[in-house]
Amino acid sequence: MTTSPPDDRSLPLRERKRLRTRRALADAALRMFGEKGFDATTLDELVQAVEVSKSTFFRAFPAKEAVAIEAETEVWTAYLALLGERELSGLVITQLRDCLADAVTRLDPAWDDRYVATRRLILTAPALLAYVDSYRTGVEDEVVSCLAGKLGLDADDLRIHVLAQLTTTCWSVSARAWVRGDAAGGRAALLARLDQAYRSIPASLELTVKGPPR
Structure with missing residues (x-):
């Protein structure tokens, strides 16, 4: 995993998009888990909030715990x-x-x-x-x-x-x-x-x- 910011213009466009998606998932997870609780928030709810598929999620994170x-x-x-x-x-x-x-x-x-x-x-x-x-x-x-x-x-x-x-x-x-x-x-x-x-x-x-x- 790279730690480059998602708006780093030195990165290829595809990599910037991947990083933006990863950050969007992490930010949404932190907000939703904080509001509703980790166990009570489903992975379906998280990916729907970010408007990505589960397969996209698992390309970014190995588990629900990892995004948290x-x-x-x-x-x-x-x-x-x-x-x-x-x-x-x-x-x-x-x-x-x-x-x-x-x-x-x-x-x-x-x-x-x-x-x-x-x-x-x-x-x-x-x-x-x-x-x-x-x-x-x-x-x-x-x-x-x-x-x-x-x-x-x-x-x-x-x-x-x-x-x-x-x-x-x-x-x-x-x-x-x-x-x-x-x-x-x-x-x-x-x-x-x-x-x-x-x-x-x-x-x-x-x-x-x-x-x-x-």
Whole structure:
């Protein structure tokens, strides 16, 4: 999936039309699911609202859950694309942080509101929570594969598995707090939280507990 905006004139007309349809489906889904509920809104109702066929829907999204979390998908698609293109140098965890920050920076201005609405919708539907967890696991698997190739490591190397999961964890804690605060401070605040989360990793590993007083 490309993260290029649907009005990007550098893209071929067919690709722009495909992206516009995808965005129309995602926007309608977010509105309809928010108003009526995810489970109560049928796929037939969604495609009728956008005036497309079910086959068109399934060319854009693999499942009803996928269209509901499009704002989440945008982040990780951009992240994986940037990571795949990047020549890694220095600390890998820093490279992962920079890729994720770059991905978030490049998202279109309307993404902030879409993401907040998406995360609030996810909390109302157990099926969406499960789908996001599964989706992020898939992202982590792709990061592991990418790092194994770039670093010349075995895909079973525990270090790259830990790094992959640290990235999704840092995002989760940062974005959760940002959404809970109604996205106060905008994208800059989200990126600052993300940077703080990464910087807290070494200190978190050094936390100790003193024994009870004698």
